[in-house]
Amino acid sequence: MEQDKKNIYEILEEDIMNSDLSEADKAAKLSRLLQVRSKQVNIMLVGATGSGKSVCINSIIMSLILRSTPDEVKLILIDPKKVEMLPYANMPHLLCPVVIDPKKANNALKKVVVEMDRRYELFANNGVRNIDAYNNVNSENKLYKLVVIIDELADLMLACSKEVEESI
Numbered sequence: 001m002e003q004d005k006k007n008i009y010e011i012l013e014e015d016i017m018n019s020d021l022s023e024a025d026k027a028a029k030l031s032r033l034l035q036v037r038s039k040q041v042n043i044m045l046v047g048a049t050g051s052g053k054s055v056c057i058n059s060i061i062m063s064l065i066l067r068s069t070p071d072e073v074k075l076i077l078i079d080p081k082k083v084e085m086l087p088y089a090n091m092p093h094l095l096c097p098v099v100i101d102p103k104k105a106n107n108a109l110k111k112v113v114v115e116m117d118r119r120y121e122l123f124a125n126n127g128v129r130n131i132d133a134y135n136n137v138n139s140e141n142k143l144y145k146l147v148v149i150i151d152e153l154a155d156l157m158l159a160c161s162k163e164v165e166e167s168i
Contacts, residue, residue, distance in 0.1 A: 060149070073144060075091070075094055075146075078149065081158060085098045085151060089105045102159030126138065
């Protein structure tokens, strides 16, 4: 784990998105960051307008769909501004259509919480701690990894803050 932390800090210190690297080199560095971060549960991207957050989110999505089958990874994409995630609308990795309505986003997040609780129960019943261990024990009923990506969380919080906060 100490090696992973070192790599994360080294990568983050390089200011990947604002460097003069080619798009391919940026994608490669982001891919390395995602490999290190895959052991983590949450990632939050923050930055000023024009700082590359959307480019990073799109790189994450593309990395996930290029490296995983729809049986391995499912995505829930929440885009209250209706501009960033709609190009992914027909992607087979989606668990549900791209969520653009804040109230529907709240319902989607509630369903994610229910699914998390269900999985924790499965893990406990099988004596495992994570999806990979569960899938090793249950090769017939493998679980997919669930990734929720929310673009513009602040806008979603403005629309229905109390409900979304409970789920998050």
